[in-house]
Amino acid sequence: MACKRGALIVLEGVDKAGKTTQCKKLVQALQQCGRPAEMMRFPDRSTTIGQLISAYLEKKSELEDHTVHLLFSANRWEMVPSMKKKLEQGITLVVDRYAFSGAAFTSAKPGFCLDWCMKPDVGLPKPDLVMFLQLSPSEAALRGQFGEERYETSVFQRAVQQKFEQLMKDPSVNWQVIDASQNIEGVHNNIMDHSLNAINTAQNQLLGELWK
Numbered sequence: 001m002a003c004k005r006g007a008l009i010v011l012e013g014v015d016k017a018g019k020t021t022q023c024k025k026l027v028q029a030l031q032q033c034g035r036p037a038e039m040m041r042f043p044d045r046s047t048t049i050g051q052l053i054s055a056y057l058e059k060k061s062e063l064e065d066h067t068v069h070l071l072f073s074a075n076r077w078e079m080v081p082s083m084k085k086k087l088e089q090g091i092t093l094v095v096d097r098y099a100f101s102g103a104a105f106t107s108a109k110p111g112f113c114l115d116w117c118m119k120p121d122v123g124l125p126k127p128d129l130v131m132f133l134q135l136s137p138s139e140a141a142l143r144g145q146f147g148e149e150r151y152e153t154s155v156f157q158r159a160v161q162q163k164f165e166q167l168m169k170d171p172s173v174n175w176q177v178i179d180a181s182q183n184i185e186g187v188h189n190n191i192m193d194h195s196l197n198a199i200n201t202a203q204n205q206l207l208g209e210l211w212k
């Protein structure tokens with residue numbers, strides 16, 4: 001019998017919500033209970049496309065807004081063959097940001113609509129679970145200053161949060177909102193519960209296509 005596929009699990013959320021910390025903890029915890037898991041993150045700054053994106057985020061280069069949007073999407077598409085291979089091998093992928101960040105961040109810029117922003121990512125592997133780490137702007141502010149990269153301002157983050165709220169209305173995606181104001185262990189336990197459920201369900205389902 002072919003081995004059961006892994007689940008595609010995505011963590012999204014505004015800055016300071018603890019996505020990266022929680023992705024790492026989740027992968028560790030899954031591995032410790034005997035479930036093969038690997039972490040990925042988007043943008044993946046290691047590829048040629050990722051390096052263009054990284055220079056843009058670090059404000060070392062300028063890119064036209066549509067162009068950088070399409071590069072973020074291309075950076076996901078270039079990883080699809082290896083993602084599918086790993087999922088088929090039974091490895092669960094825990095992904096720090098995905099197409100939802102793509103659509104939310106670009107559509108928060110003037111002159112962009114959510115619909116246009118979603119288009120390039122239609123048909124990507126569909127996550128079995130997307131957890132949105134919810135944190136109010138005032139709680140985020142208590143966690144310290146924003147960094148120096150592009151998009152790291154409270155005004156822009158608020159606009160991004162609104163776009164995420166619109167995306168979360170889509171019932172075709174398995175969204176779960178996680179209260180990220182709890183302590184690290186509390187958030188982790190919550191995330192672990194949802195993830196184990198998703199892994200069990202995904203085993204018996206084909207991988208879907210996003211927004212299709």
Ligand code: 2DT
Pocket residue numbers: 042043057072073097098099101102103105106151
């Ligand atoms: P971090 O590497 O700190 O997560 O920041 N972004 C991300 C986009 O604008 N579009 C995308 O498709 C993705 C995945 C969010 C990366 C920054 O890039 C933004 C913050």
